[in-house]
Amino acid sequence: MEIKGELALRKRQVLILFVLLGLSQAGPESVLYSVAEETEVGSFVGNLARDLGLGVEELSSREARVVSDDNEKHLQLDLLTGDLLLNEKLDREELCGSTEPCVLHFQMVLENPLQFFRAELHVKDINDHSPMFLDKQILIKISESTSIGTTFLLESAQDLDVGTNSLQNYTISPNSHFYIKIRDSSDGKLYPELVLDRALDHEEEPELTLTLTALDGGSPPRSGTTLVLIKVLDINDNAPQFFERPVYEVQVPENSPVDSLVVRVSATDLDAGIYGELSYSFSHVSTDIRKTFEIHSVSGEIHLKALLDFELIQSYTINIQAIDGGSLSGKSAILVQVVDVNDNAPEIVMTSLTSPIPENSSPEMVVAIFSVRDQDAGDNGRMVCSIQDDLPFLLKPTFKNFYTLVTEVPLDRERQAEYNITITVTDLGTPRLKTQLNLTVTVSDVNDNAPNNSPALHIGSVSATDRDAGANAQVTYSLLLPPHDPHLPLASLVSINADNGQLFALRALDYEALQAFEFGVRAADRGSPALSSQALVRVLVVDDNDNAPFVLYPLQNGSAPCTELVWWRWTATRARTPGCRTSCSRPRSPGCSACGRTTARCARPGC
Ligand SMILES: *[C@@H]1O[C@H](CO)[C@@H](O)[C@H](O)[C@H]1NC(C)=O
Ligand SMILES: *[C@@H]1O[C@H](CO)[C@@H](O)[C@H](O)[C@H]1NC(C)=O
Numbered sequence: 131m132e133i134k135g136e137l138a139l140r141k142r143q144v145l146i147l148f149v150l151l152g153l154s155q156a157g158p159e160s161v162l163y164s165v166a167e168e169t170e171v172g173s174f175v176g177n178l179a180r181d182l183g184l185g186v187e188e189l190s191s192r193e194a195r196v197v198s199d200d201n202e203k204h205l206q207l208d209l210l211t212g213d214l215l216l217n218e219k220l221d222r223e224e225l226c227g228s229t230e231p232c233v234l235h236f237q238m239v240l241e242n243p244l245q246f247f248r249a250e251l252h253v254k255d256i257n258d259h260s261p262m263f264l265d266k267q268i269l270i271k272i273s274e275s276t277s278i279g280t281t282f283l284l285e286s287a288q289d290l291d292v293g294t295n296s297l298q299n300y301t302i303s304p305n306s307h308f309y310i311k312i313r314d315s316s317d318g319k320l321y322p323e324l325v326l327d328r329a330l331d332h333e334e335e336p337e338l339t340l341t342l343t344a345l346d347g348g349s350p351p352r353s354g355t356t357l358v359l360i361k362v363l364d365i366n367d368n369a370p371q372f373f374e375r376p377v378y379e380v381q382v383p384e385n386s387p388v389d390s391l392v393v394r395v396s397a398t399d400l401d402a403g404i405y406g407e408l409s410y411s412f413s414h415v416s417t418d419i420r421k422t423f424e425i426h427s428v429s430g431e432i433h434l435k436a437l438l439d440f441e442l443i444q445s446y447t448i449n450i451q452a453i454d455g456g457s458l459s460g461k462s463a464i465l466v467q468v469v470d471v472n473d474n475a476p477e478i479v480m481t482s483l484t485s486p487i488p489e490n491s492s493p494e495m496v497v498a499i500f501s502v503r504d505q506d507a508g509d510n511g512r513m514v515c516s517i518q519d520d521l522p523f524l525l526k527p528t529f530k531n532f533y534t535l536v537t538e539v540p541l542d543r544e545r546q547a548e549y550n551i552t553i554t555v556t557d558l559g560t561p562r563l564k565t566q567l568n569l570t571v572t573v574s575d576v577n578d579n580a581p582n583n584s585p586a587l588h589i590g591s592v593s594a595t596d597r598d599a600g601a602n603a604q605v606t607y608s609l610l611l612p613p614h615d616p617h618l619p620l621a622s623l624v625s626i627n628a629d630n631g632q633l634f635a636l637r638a639l640d641y642e643a644l645q646a647f648e649f650g651v652r653a654a655d656r657g658s659p660a661l662s663s664q665a666l667v668r669v670l671v672v673d674d675n676d677n678a679p680f681v682l683y684p685l686q687n688g689s690a691p692c693t694e695l696v697w698w699r700w701t702a703t704r705a706r707t708p709g710c711r712t713s714c715s716r717p718r719s720p721g722c723s724a725c726g727r728t729t730a731r732c733a734r735p736g737c
């Protein structure tokens with residue numbers, strides 16, 4: 131700029147000078163020469179003497195010289211020949227810039243008389259400059275969602291040459307997405323525009339490098355290039371996708387410990403950066419699932435948070451989702467099958483138990499009813515049930531998981547009064563689990579031995595001690611009976627052995643007539659004076675519904691009123707077993723025309 135400004139200023143000064151001079155002396159003739167720029171020094175431009183119609187000798191005698199308007203010595207005059215020669219290489223671009231045509235004005239000055247001749251030198255352009263881009267690389271960021279036809283203005287190149295040697299065209303290296311459109315601006319310059327021809331896809335090609343070439347119109351043409359680096363910007367155009375769709379299926383043993391890995395889910399997202407960053411989570415799951423499972427948002431691993439229980443829940447369907455940074459989501463589900471493990475032993479639930487059972491009961495008398503169950507599934511829940519082989523009892527499967535324990539043969543109390551029965555239930559799982567229940571069944575006495583011994587039935591004993599010695603310690607027992615009561619002739623009912631305190635029932639007792647009675651017993655020593663002590667004996671008559679009335683009476687047929695045998699138990703307050711009822715009985719069935727079997731029950735077996 132500075133140089134140009136200086137040049138312009140100088141030109142103006144020279145112009146003013148020549149306007150003044152020209153007014154007085156300049157001739158009308160103006161000679162026109164033309165030379166290509168960059169022509170060698172000394173090259174011939176034209177013969178000035180001839181062209182001006184002057185004699186060669188005149189040139190030297192009149193001190194002819196050439197003066198350029200810009201005061202530069204571009205040309206020299208050969209005074210001997212009149213030839214005008216180049217004094218220096220001319221650079222059109224330096225002399226005229228983009229001005230075209232590029233004309234250097236000069237004068238030939240002669241003296242004696244002073245005379246001016248005007249002349250012009252037209253400096254012609256040669257294609258000595260290539261188009262040039264100021265930047266080696268142009269970066270353009272284009273979103274992959276950009277629509278086809280969108281244009282992107284590129285930087286233009288510069289070519290110092292003018293006319294046809296100046297910039298004429300732009301081309302882009304072959305590619306499948308863009309072409310170049312050239313735009314003419316109002317100032318006559320050409321601008322390249324990149325036009326999108328086919329949609330971009332970040333996932334397919336995240337960036338493209340193209341070569342932009344600028345061409346001038348010279349012959350041959352010269353060119354300049356730059357790189358166009360296109361970064362394809364990702365948009366969130368892909369939703370996450372799970373590998374396994376629609377469901378992951380996993381089987382987890384119910385005894386898996388807390389924290390064990392259930393499954394690892396994984397999704398992909400074709401987008402880059404934050405749009406490709408996934409976060410895993412449950413989607414619309416029940417509180418049961420939230421309590422039992424947890425999912426790691428980054429790794430996609432699902433762990434147990436609580437223990438599983440096949441017996442409670444056999445399977446879970448867990449909906450999961452992966453969400454990318456742009457809120458697009460993909461869904462899948464996990465089907466968790468809880469695998470049963472034999473972790474439950476069989477259970478025995480006693481429904482009813484009859485004990486004691488009367489001896490001589492007919493076979494298949496029901497002693498116990500119970501059910502068995504196992505909460506496991508399959509073989510883990512299938513059971514076998516047994517009792518010992520050597521017992522006169524049988525196990526009979528009844529309804530579903532119910533069993534009855536029945537007598538196999540009539541029992542005889544006098545041979546065995548008590549049976550310990552172990553019910554064993556085993557499942558078929560691995561390992562096999564076993565549950566046992568021990569029952570004690572007692573056999574109650576039935577008056578099945580001669581009825582006539584009833585009067586002599588030993589019902590118990592009383593015993594007193596005396597710390598004296600000899601006769602003073604010899605104790606004799608006697609009954610202390612209340613005054614005679616016609617309804618309760620105790621004297622004919624009980625007797626005592628004076629020596630050993632054994633008590634006897636003198637006759638059969640009838641529960642229906644007499645449920646209880648009491649009397650005193652006196653123990654006295656033989657000392658002198660005799661010392662004595664008393665105790666109260668209370669006898670409870672226990673009802674019994676025995677099947678053998680014929681033993682006592684002449685044979686009765688079914689229609690006759692039922693006669694009951696009575697079995698009874700003597701109890702003194704001190705003789706009670708803790709926790710037991712004193713008697714095992716139940717009211718007799720009214721009008722008992724067919725006598726049922728005794729079903730006396732105890733609160734606990736063994737009472
Ligand atoms: C520019 O170059 C292209 C490709 O070589 C060509 O098709 C087109 O005709 C040229 N344009 C001009 C104005 O020379
Ligand atoms: C039954 O078991 C009890 C207690 O274990 C024992 O005292 C009793 O002798 C056993 N009875 C029989 C008949 O095995």
Ligand SMILES: *[C@@H]1O[C@H](CO)[C@@H](O)[C@H](O)[C@H]1NC(C)=O
Nearest residue numbers: 550551552553566567568569
């Ligand atoms: C049942 O009785 C058997 C045999 O006497 C014994 O080995 C077992 O331990 C008892 N089981 C229970 C639960 O009492």
Ligand SMILES: CC(=O)N[C@H]1CO[C@H](CO)[C@@H](O)[C@@H]1O
Nearest residue numbers: 680684685686687688689690
């Ligand atoms: C009248 C009657 O039926 N008597 C019968 C009573 O029962 C005995 C024994 O079962 C029979 O022998 C009698 O004939």
